[in-house]
Amino acid sequence: NAGVMQNPRHLVRRRGQEARLRCSPMKGHSHVYWYRQLPEEGLKFMVYLQKENIIDESGMPKERFSAEFPKEGPSILRIQQVVRGDSAAYFCASSPGQTNEKLFFGSGTQLSVL
């Protein structure tokens, strides 16, 4: 049973470009969560999605960031016009459904903005 798959593992972008991060949840999981980890800090919640719905985006920056989880295919975290401050590790997690269940995390995407 494959775990949560994130790709790419490393992503390098120049300032002003777009970054697309992909996350395939574990089989049977319909809930996806995105977290960001800045250097030397703990993970911070960004957004919680179910298939075709954004449930909670209270942790998302107001501009340039968006997330989706389409009916078919992986969840996508999209960062437009990246800046140096966006450099971080972005982790995706999934769960079967109910809150307070354990989350299964992927290995993350390390985004570096030059």
Next chain:
Amino acid sequence: DAKTTQPNSMESNEEEPVHLPCNHSTISGTDYIHWYRQLPSQGPEYVIHGLTSNVNNRMASLAIAEDRKSSTLILHRATLRDAAVYYCILGTYKYIFGTGTRLKVLA
């Protein structure tokens, strides 16, 4: 979300038990207590969680104080592979990971 307080770092000898403390004095009655750990360059890994009663699984035990204002993660026999940052977290999915406790295991 309620806040947790953990020591920055701890050390343990291999094969010995480790007790990792966590204070959460502002915990609400419905907050679950979760523990995750993170190895370098990896995503967090679930360890254990509980609400009021002590919990055991194959990885660890969780001891929860009667007033729920603190809890302790117990690794019964530390191995080198247990060296990681351990996070104590409250609530549901909107986790605030904080800086956790960096556990060093000495051979």
